Amino acid sequence: MDVTREQHPIEKMTNDSSLIQQVKRVIHLAPLEKIFNLARGYSLWPLGFGLACCAIEGLMATNAPRFDLSRFGYEVLRSSPRQADVMLVAGTITNKMAPYVVRLYEQMPEPKWVIAMGSCAISGGPFVDSYYVVPGADKLIPVDVYVPGCSPRPDAVLHAFMMLRDKVQGKVVLENAR
């Protein structure tokens, strides 16, 4: 529906007349989703979840003072998937671990995103010919950002988070990558 000064989706979401008035006054031009995505993109909460050595670079080093994930507002590593909205798949997924990766992903509330970090999470990496390794996180769950490397440097993980922020906020990511 078109958003005008007289007509706005907020009226269907609440009966609070003061809130409706405020929203109509301030953001009647902007779709509400865009405001939400602005907030989502700047406060991604990753799941504190590491599978292998990539967790050292992707969660610990990136979060530590030198690279300082907090600068971007992403440092709130959640210990429960129910509070997280980004899963950083950091490491090799073995066949035994695969059901738990899927279960953790399914426990995360919508909207949720996935970063596949390192060659193991992208494709199975050096262990792809093994008898017990899943060839990539995207065989199990949808992946938004792939970070190549073995392990990727923390800078690359920061860049992945910023690409994800751009994706969340609806910018064209691939144009910038070229």
Next chain:
Amino acid sequence: MPGSSIPSTVIDGLKDKFPAIEVSENLTITVPEAELLSFMRELRDNPDYDFNFLTNLTAVDYPDNFTVIYNLVSFKYGYTLMAKVNLGKDEPAVSSLTSLWGSADWQEREVYDLFGIIFTGRHNLTRILLEDGFAGYPLRKDFQWVGGRE
């Protein structure tokens, strides 16, 4: 001194008690499977040896046989000792040492998991790393599998 290997004079005493054992140049002892449990009990309980710690238990798949390898340490004397048992290729089985050293428990389960060697005289001999329904024993040389490459 810790980490020194056992003196050959001590080994000679062992040879008198267990004539069937073979001692190689580097003092590695090969024990027949039938005598393993009594041999290991002697190493642990005789105060002349006092091997009170099993540091490592592993196995090798050779073309003609499986070999189970035990590394022992005596904290009292600082001796280390390597003992081996050769097993046949068909349905390899060996006595469990969990009654002597508790550290044997998980390591025997790992050897069972990856080599399919049966350890008799213990309970809960189940897979420890792989899932229960896994087919085959992946560290055997004749193990066939399909990798994940597309």
